[in-house]
Amino acid sequence: MSQADPVEITRRLIECPSVTPEEGGALVYLADLLADAGFECARVDRGGVSNLFARKGPKDAKRRLGFNGHTDVVPVGDTGAWTVQPFGAEEKDGWIWGRGATDMKSGVAAWVAAAVDAAAVLPEDAALILAITGDEEGDAVDGTRALLEWMEESGERMDACIVGEPTCPDRMGEMMKIGRRGSLTAYFTARGVQGHAAYPHRAKNPVPALARLVTRLDAHVLDEGTAHFDPSTLAITTFDVGNPATNVIPAEARATVNIRFNDAHSAEGLTAWLREAAEEVAGLAGIEIGMEVKVSGESFLTPPGPLSDLVAAAVEAETGIRPEMSTSGGTSDARFVKDHCPVVEFGLVGKTMHQVDERVEISQIGQLKAIYARIIRDYFA
Numbered sequence: 146m147s148q149a150d151p152v153e154i155t156r157r158l159i160e161c162p163s164v165t166p167e168e169g170g171a172l173v174y175l176a177d178l179l180a181d182a183g184f185e186c187a188r189v190d191r192g193g194v195s196n197l198f199a200r201k202g203p204k205d206a207k208r209r210l211g212f213n214g215h216t217d218v219v220p221v222g223d224t225g226a227w228t229v230q231p232f233g234a235e236e237k238d239g240w241i242w243g244r245g246a247t248d249m250k251s252g253v254a255a256w257v258a259a260a261v262d263a264a265a266v267l268p269e270d271a272a273l274i275l276a277i278t279g280d281e282e283g284d285a286v287d288g289t290r291a292l293l294e295w296m297e298e299s300g301e302r303m304d305a306c307i308v309g310e311p312t313c314p315d316r317m318g319e320m321m322k323i324g325r326r327g328s329l330t331a332y333f334t335a336r337g338v339q340g341h342a343a344y345p346h347r348a349k350n351p352v353p354a355l356a357r358l359v360t361r362l363d364a365h366v367l368d369e370g371t372a373h374f375d376p377s378t379l380a381i382t383t384f385d386v387g388n389p390a391t392n393v394i395p396a397e398a399r400a401t402v403n404i405r406f407n408d409a410h411s412a413e414g415l416t417a418w419l420r421e422a423a424e425e426v427a428g429l430a431g432i433e434i435g436m437e438v439k440v441s442g443e444s445f446l447t448p449p450g451p452l453s454d455l456v457a458a459a460v461e462a463e464t465g466i467r468p469e470m471s472t473s474g475g476t477s478d479a480r481f482v483k484d485h486c487p488v489v490e491f492g493l494v495g496k497t498m499h500q501v502d503e504r505v506e507i508s509q510i511g512q513l514k515a516i517y518a519r520i521i522r523d524y525f526a
Contacts, residue, residue, distance in 0.1 A: 149261040151514040152241070152507055154178070154254035159234035159243035163217050165283035168195035171216035171250075175199075175257060175277060182261040184275075189295045192287035194280040201264045202272030204301065210524045211274040211303030212260070212517075213289060213482050214253040214310075215281035218245035219499050226501045239507055246505040248498035252309030253277060255513035263521045271525045274303050281478050285441075289478040293485050305452050306488045307520065308479045311495025312471075317509050318464030318516075322490035323453050324373060324446035324472040325480055326405045329412050330382075331419050333358065334435045335427075339396035348394040352386060354430035355398045358423060359384065362402055367410065373446055374407030374472050407472070412440040442480035446472065452487050459519040460491065463512060491516070 163169030172195050176186045184199040202209075221231040221244050229235045229242045236242075241251070260273050267273060276296070280288025296302065313319050335355040340348025359381050367377040383401040404415055416438050427434040447453065453470055461467045468491070482488040493513055497503045 149258035151251070151254045151258035151510045154258055155241055155246070155251045155505070155510055156234040156236070158216060158250035158254055159241065159245055160232055161216070162232045163245070163279065164220050165217040166194045166280055167217075168279055172197045172277060172279060175216070175253070178257065178261065179275070182264045184264065189292050191291040194278070194283070194287035194291065196279060196288060196292050197275070197277040198292060198295065198301070199275040199277075200272055200301065201260070202267055203270075204272070206272035207270040208525060209272040209274060209302055209304045210521060211276060211306040211486070212256045213276045213278075213306055213308045213478055213488075214249055214256065215278045215288070215478065216245070216250060216253060217279040217282050218248070218250070219282050222501060228502055236507065240504040241507055241510075242502060242504040244503055246497070246503050247311050247493060247495055248503070249309055249311060249492060251505045251510050252311065252492040252513065255510055256307070256309055256517050258514045259517040259521055262518060268525055273521065274301070278478065285478065285481075289481045293481055296485070303486045305524070306482050306486050307456065307517070308477060308482065308488060308490040309492045310477050310479075310490050311492045311498055312490050313492070313494040315494060315496070316466065317494055317512055318460045318466035318468055320471050321453070321456055321460065321468040322472065322474065322477075322479070323449060323470045324408070325442070325444065325474065325476055326374065326377070326407055326472060327410070327412060327444035328441035328476050329404045329406065329415055330439045330441070331402050331404070331416075332437045332439075333400045333402075333423060335398045336433045336435070337394070337396055340394045342392045342394055345394060349432050350394045351398045351432050352395065354426055354432050354434065355384070355400050357430070358426040358434065359400050359402065361422060361426065362419070367404070368407065371407050371409050373470070374409075374444070377404065377406040377410060379404045406444055408444045408446055410444070412438075412443055442476045445480060445483045447483065447487050447489055452489050455523055456489050456491050456520060459516050459523060462519060463516045
């Protein structure tokens with residue numbers, strides 16, 4: 146039996162200029178490849194975003210293992226700073242170079258190659274499912290969310306899911322993700338009364354009040370961490386007045402804070418705390434402080450158990466390294482999958498993701514395919 150080549154699949158995917166939300170030919174290529182292997186494929190496009198669903202095995206299978214990944218990539222930035230063509234998929238020095246090589250076309254390629262090989266020997270009561278989105282690097286509104294909503298409406302189901310994001314900081318196999326912190330951004334606008342700087346009693350300066358608020362938020366200790374999470378963090382990311390005049394007290398000032406929170410908190414609870422602090426400072430200063438909140442995702446945890454043990458055993462068998470079960474890093478589409486089924490993330494070393502001259506070690510792509518193939522085999526054993 147011929148074996149699907151994950152390196153060739155990676156190369157073909159990198160050649161697709163799929164900067165969010167452009168499909169770039171990546172999902173068309175994958176759909177053709179999977180259909181040739183006997184997968185039933187459906188495009189689940191929404192809001193200008195392209196998504197692909199594929200299943201091998203019966204819809205009502207007793208055991209259904211899924212994979213979630215994305216083929217969209219971030220912009221290349223300054224093309225003059227690259228030493229290779231960003232979508233050239235050049236192979237040199239034992240690496241494949243190009244935008245998306247690490248994040249995460251190689252991860253998708255490794256799973257697709259493993260799934261194509263497994264399709265020919267899949268048990269009759271088993272199903273392999275792939276949910277591939279083109280909107281992970283964007284707003285993530287019409288990507289994995291759209292796929293999961295379509296699956297719910299169509300009676301499609303995963304019993305467990307692997308997300309192929311790069312999870313290893315330095316060495317292949319050293320880390321897997323069993324959860325992620327939540328992310329919340331709060332936008333504050335303090336409104337006072339503009340006036341002459343020589344007559345401050347005739348104005349209401351919003352700047353000191355907003356400064357007091359962000360200083361208070363910055364000094365607050367959210368928690369000391371939990372069993373599987375580091376302490377939550379709050380970062381002040383902007384403080385803007387936009388006042389070019391030195392003799393004018395401005396009428397408005399703005400600030401933004403981002404909170405990465407663990408499972409000791411919810412977005413609702415943090416929003417209430419932020420609003421209470423803003424209202425108290427506004428009342429003391431006699432000005433208005435408005436607040437808008439955007440929640441990118443709640444914190445979640447897949448408790449260590451059968452799924453994480455399965456992945457860890459496969460990684461250790463192929464690399465000799467037992468991966469650390471971590472909840473570090475930013476958000477991923479696992480934050481949506483966790484509402485559908487248990488989910489664990491495992492993928493390549495992510496040192497060059499989003500960088501100029503993004504690249505992936507060719508040997509690691511084959512190693513990742515072997516890990517994914519073992520996960521599939523052991524799951525259905």
